Amino acid sequence: xxxxxxxxxxxxxxxxxxxxxxxxxxxxxxxxxxxxxxxxxxxxxxxxxxxxxxxxxxxxxxxxxxxxxxxxxxxxxxxxxxxxxxxxxxxxxxxxxxxxxxxxxxxxxxxxxxxxxxxxxxxxxxxxxxxxxxxxxxxxxxxxxxxxxxxxxxxxxxxxxxxxxxxxxxxxxxxxxxxxxxxxxxxxxxxxxxxxxxxx
Numbered sequence: 001x002x003x004x005x006x007x008x009x010x011x012x013x014x015x016x017x018x019x020x021x022x023x024x025x026x027x028x029x030x031x032x033x034x035x036x037x038x039x040x041x042x043x044x045x046x047x048x049x050x051x052x053x054x055x056x057x058x059x060x061x062x063x064x065x066x067x068x069x070x071x072x073x074x075x076x077x078x079x080x081x082x083x084x085x086x087x088x089x090x091x092x093x094x095x096x097x098x099x100x101x102x103x104x105x106x107x108x109x110x111x112x113x114x115x116x117x118x119x120x121x122x123x124x125x126x127x128x129x130x131x132x133x134x135x136x137x138x139x140x141x142x143x144x145x146x147x148x149x150x151x152x153x154x155x156x157x158x159x160x161x162x163x164x165x166x167x168x169x170x171x172x173x174x175x176x177x178x179x180x181x182x183x184x185x186x187x188x189x190x191x192x193x194x195x196x197x198x199x200x
Contacts, residue, residue, distance in 0.1 A: 012068065032076050034093035034109075037065075043103055050099035054108070059133025059170070061096065061110055066135065066170045067127070069094040070112045070120035089114050095179060109179035116173035119149070128167040135173070137165040 015021070025031060043049040054060050061069070073090035080088035093109055100106040112120075119125040119137070124146045128134035140146045149165040151172050 012071075032072075032092065034095055035068075035072060036095040036097065038097040040097065040099065040105065043099070049103040050105055052099045052101050052103055054096070054098050055101055059131070060108065060176075061094070061170060061174060062132040063125075063127035063135040063170050064132070065094070065096075066112050066116060066173055067120050067125060069110065070117045070125075073112060073117050074121050090117065093177060107179040107181065109177040111175045111177060112173050113175060130167055133170055134167040135165075135170050136167045139166075 022032075039053055041051040041053065043051045069092075072094070073092045076092040077087035077090050079086060082088075090111070093111060096108045096110070097105060098108060116125070124138045124144070126136050126138060128136040137149045138144070138146050149168070150162050151165055151168060152160055152162050153169075155161050
């Protein structure tokens with residue numbers, strides 16, 4: 001992906017060669033299956049520990065990262081024989097390499113829900129200013145009608161209450177997936193025809 005670094009994060013730019021890359025990949029029997037990023041910050045260089053930035057007290061994915069994930073999932077939908085347009089959902093995966101609560105490096109894999117994909121497709125979901133882990137459903141305007149979106153949570157008394165998604169915790173939009181790496185490394189060919197990553 002083509003990325004422009006900003007003071008508040010990153011901005012994905014349109015890649016003028018994306019269609020060429022996709023066409024070459026299809027010719028090789030390959031397809032995009034996900035994207036990976038990291039936010040690793042060293043805690044101690046002496047023992048190799050890293051900071052735990054993403055946990056239950058902060059956030060797992062930020063709203064902006066969820067929107068990026070939904071954008072990619074919409075770009076790479078899954079084929080479906082029972083859907084009217086021949087597509088439904090997506091298998092595209094988001095992987096974040098970050099520090100866990102033990103201050104070691106771990107891979108965390110996610111997808112966003114079909115509802116999140118639809119909100120991003122229709123351009124009605126945006127990051128909230130209050131907190132990185134909060135999103136915000138836009139208000140209706142003269143140019144765009146936005147339906148009301150609600151979610152349910154328990155209040156401080158244990159009662160289930162319905163709230164308007166302004167703001168919306170992105171935890172409601174996330175699906176966590178298992179993730180890991182093989183202990184002995186990758187031994188199978190990476191390319192059709194037996195061509196491995198190290199072969200020229």
